[in-house]
Amino acid sequence: MAAAELPDALADVLAGIHRLVRRALRRGLTGPRLRGAQVELLRLVEEDPGIRVSDAARRLYLAGNSVSTLVNQLGAAGLLRRETDPGDRRSARLLPTPEATARLRAWRDRRDALLRRQVAALPEDDRRALAAALPALRRLAENLRKEAEPP
Structure with a gap:
């Protein structure tokens, strides 16, 4: 493969793998289906419980109002809790609910099993x-x- 072809080929393969993994994991899911940005936010909040909305927006490279919309959606679905930051009453800290933690764990377990099978x-x-x-x-x-x- 010519060096000039590598970036396009790499981007296509990585995007295709990501899409196929998501599609395979959607089968048999219980509960409402989550969009990619919702999962990214939940994963970030699980990794950094208590993160502020503004910090989550910065780390996800999203606009603050986009993250606020995701927070509202995930809160309504019972997957995210929003608490007032005691250090700054105007800010909110984000925490995963036990249901979110369980869903993320199940998703990771299924993803790992899928990729283990395919790599093997x-x-x-x-x-x-x-x-x-x-x-x-x-x-x-x-x-x-x-x-x-x-x-």
Whole structure:
């Protein structure tokens, strides 16, 4: 493959894998289906309980009002709690509900099982190639994260 073709091929493959994993995980789900941005926010809140809405918006590279809309949707679905920040009464801190934590755990378990099965089905050479590519993919993700941050 020519070096000029790599960016397009990589973007297509990564997007396709992401889409296919999401599609496979949607089958058999119980409860209301969550959109990608909702899941991203729940994962962030689970990772950093008590995060402020403004900090969540910054870390997700979304507008504050977009995150507020997601917070309202997830709150109405019983997946997110919003508390007043004791240090700044104008700010809200976000906390996952037990239902959100359980859904995220179940999603991760299903995702891990799916990918374990699929990776195990690959020839050994392909598994080694994927393992060897992980450091480069992590560096690519870090570079993209840095570029996305405001100056």
